[in-house]
Amino acid sequence: MAEKRVKKVVLAYSGGLDTSIILKWLQTTYGCEVVTFTADLGQGEELGPAREKALLLGIKPENIFIEDVREEFVRDYVFPMFRANAQYEGLYLLGTSIARPLIAKKQIEIAERMGADAVSHGATGKGNDQVRFELGYYALKPDITIIAPWREWDLRSREQLIAFAEQHQIPIAKDKRGEAPFSVDANLLHASSEGKVLEDPAVEVPDYVYSRTIDPETAPDKATVITVDFEKGDPVAIDGVKMSPATLLAKLNELGRANGIGRLDLVENRFVGMKSRGMYETPGGTILYFAHRGIESITLDRGAGHLKDELMPKYAELIYNGFWFSPEREMLQAMIDKSQEFVTGRVTLKLYKGSAWVIGRESPYSLYDQDLVTFEEGNVAYDHRDAAGFIRLNALRLRTLGQRKKKLGL
Numbered sequence: 001m002a003e004k005r006v007k008k009v010v011l012a013y014s015g016g017l018d019t020s021i022i023l024k025w026l027q028t029t030y031g032c033e034v035v036t037f038t039a040d041l042g043q044g045e046e047l048g049p050a051r052e053k054a055l056l057l058g059i060k061p062e063n064i065f066i067e068d069v070r071e072e073f074v075r076d077y078v079f080p081m082f083r084a085n086a087q088y089e090g091l092y093l094l095g096t097s098i099a100r101p102l103i104a105k106k107q108i109e110i111a112e113r114m115g116a117d118a119v120s121h122g123a124t125g126k127g128n129d130q131v132r133f134e135l136g137y138y139a140l141k142p143d144i145t146i147i148a149p150w151r152e153w154d155l156r157s158r159e160q161l162i163a164f165a166e167q168h169q170i171p172i173a174k175d176k177r178g179e180a181p182f183s184v185d186a187n188l189l190h191a192s193s194e195g196k197v198l199e200d201p202a203v204e205v206p207d208y209v210y211s212r213t214i215d216p217e218t219a220p221d222k223a224t225v226i227t228v229d230f231e232k233g234d235p236v237a238i239d240g241v242k243m244s245p246a247t248l249l250a251k252l253n254e255l256g257r258a259n260g261i262g263r264l265d266l267v268e269n270r271f272v273g274m275k276s277r278g279m280y281e282t283p284g285g286t287i288l289y290f291a292h293r294g295i296e297s298i299t300l301d302r303g304a305g306h307l308k309d310e311l312m313p314k315y316a317e318l319i320y321n322g323f324w325f326s327p328e329r330e331m332l333q334a335m336i337d338k339s340q341e342f343v344t345g346r347v348t349l350k351l352y353k354g355s356a357w358v359i360g361r362e363s364p365y366s367l368y369d370q371d372l373v374t375f376e377e378g379n380v381a382y383d384h385r386d387a388a389g390f391i392r393l394n395a396l397r398l399r400t401l402g403q404r405k406k407k408l409g410l
Contacts, residue, residue, distance in 0.1 A: 040066065252285075
């Protein structure tokens, strides 16, 4: 039963079976008006059917919102995150995590525009996404009512979901009647697969699970060489051709896919407390990660670069856990963005059979001084004799510790 009276709710709606069931459940359980929001994040699916399905389920045309947010997603969420070289637990490029705050933001905007007093999502009660969505909702509209059907209803099995759909005449595709072999979340940055056939971490991911990359073993035997141009930490061109953020990431995805780049089989620690095994494909993002580190290697001061690396795990954890709109994430972002002032230039990469690596980098703001590092004599900027005092000063405490050990016979 509904715990609170709700007049109008904005639902994050994909048009799939689960969110269609949620839509009808909201109508029957809360007796409320439902507004649907479907975001085109570059998931690669036709979104027209989502509108048709919503209309079929009785949603008024003016209550159906389908928005192409690909450019905003990459420009305002993906690129800022990549300026930090963010990786959760040292590996995961946060493809699912970074999409949730944008969806939450759009839902709240629509709620305010439409006079809705509630929002709803289709995340389960075991996963991270419920946290990410709801922290976003509360940060942007503290008094909003949140309906999380998977935590409220008594539909506990696939059979019960199907029965509910049949009872309410919700169309069910043939491939949706059986138990799904795994679940998929996709956007322009990545595709993630979890559950069922992937639940045993000792068993290799089946080939049919992969959708964004070809098998690295069957990738071309000839390497692909590309250049990526950066301005203030963000990529702006591939092979000298300037592109919009979403177009550029899509192009990197094509290059990554063709060379089998970006696969990750990961057992991670969810924020809610359990470990889970997932398979992630981030072809363009993986290339971008290495390219960005490449341009930073010649444009960032050592102290700034090392500080960024020290703070990165905290920044990545904040995004993974759903704290995109938190003051601490914004504080870290301001520092990260400041560090990117001179991260401008060109990186050359080689793509080959599942790997991407930097083979060249150049920048008008490069801190690399060939005269300074050369082994050839004649350089007046560095006096080798200065190293002796530098080493003796840094060794002082080690020598003091050594003397104590010697005195104690240790």
